[in-house]
Amino acid sequence: MNEINILILSAGRRVELVQCFQQAAEKLNVKSNIVAGDCSNTAPALYFADRTYELPRISEPNYINSIIDACNNEKISLVIPTIDTDLLLLAENKDLIEKQTSARVLISDYKVVEVCRDKINTQKYLEQNSFGIPKMYTDEEVADGNLQFPIFIKPKSGSSSVNTFKVNNLSELNIYKGIVKDPIIQDFMEGEEFTVDVFLDFESNIISIVPRLRIATRSGEISKGKVVRDREIIDNVTDLMNVLKPIGHITVQLMKTRKGINYIEINPRFGGGAPMSIMSGADSCENLFRLLMGEKLEYNENYKDKLTFLRFDSSICLNEDLEL
DSSP states (O other): OOOOEEEETTOTTOHHHHHHHHHHHHHHTOOOOEEEEESOTTOGGGGTSSEEEEOOOTTSTTHHHHHHHHHHHHTEEEEEOOSHHHHHHHHHHHHHHHHHSSOEEOOOOHHHHHHHHSHHHHHHHHHHTTOOOOOBOOHHHHHHTOOOSSEEEEETTOOTTTTOEEEOSHHHHHHHHTTSSSEEEEEOOOSEEEEEEEEEOTTOOEEEEEEEEEEEEETTEEEEEEEOOOHHHHHHHHHHHHHHOOOEEEEEEEEEETTEEEEEEEESSOOTTHHHHHHHTOOHHHHHHHHHTTOOOOOOOOSOSSOEEEOOOOOOOOOTTOOO
């Protein structure tokens, strides 16, 4: 393969991810264009990518055809989703995109995405496979007031911790039920919260697992994190991945509680904090280039432990006359 071009969908603010792919290509001496696709010409990542491509909104009927056009026009080798609303649509159209282009789509099987995108499906899947997860209350239990406060309420298909609340009493619950659409009500968990970056090859073989302690978050996304090589977490997540069998970069959120490991959610995509694990040495971007070049990868823990990362915003100034 002479050239490996990557298309990052809904590139938005994923500047770090764009740069991680660029650095991986440079390290491996791979000829590559990192193409940022977005529906907005003011998405910050566009101004750091090697090339850009204007895409319609995900909700528009020509979205998939536009991805196909982008892949053919830019000679794309791999398509990378970055937001939750993309996932089911891409999983459903993966075969179509791959048949009409030379690109692979970094998306897990549709059944895997179905489990991850719907929090009720996630709950049932984890319970059925004997993984820890906080109790979810039925509508009948909620109606009867048969609850042990504090509890936690979140939307069935939410992301980035939007409309998620700790609930201390029945009065608060009635207020939040009017705010949260299609709510899930669970026991409230106390403990240390971790994000775990997992990378699996295209055959669902695990290549790396990096637990990160969530020190601080902002708008549901990690702002301060510490890499912690926690054996209990690594072993438990290994068991989960071997059952679920996703592919690519997977972001798992869990809590270490007095009762053990309890899962919060599974996101089958690059999370916003993924560059922390990448920079620690578990380089999913480099892994993807190597896989696309036909290399066979083995499981490893060749990342630096006990690194603390602090994330911050930066600004871009655009001249009114500037065009992409």
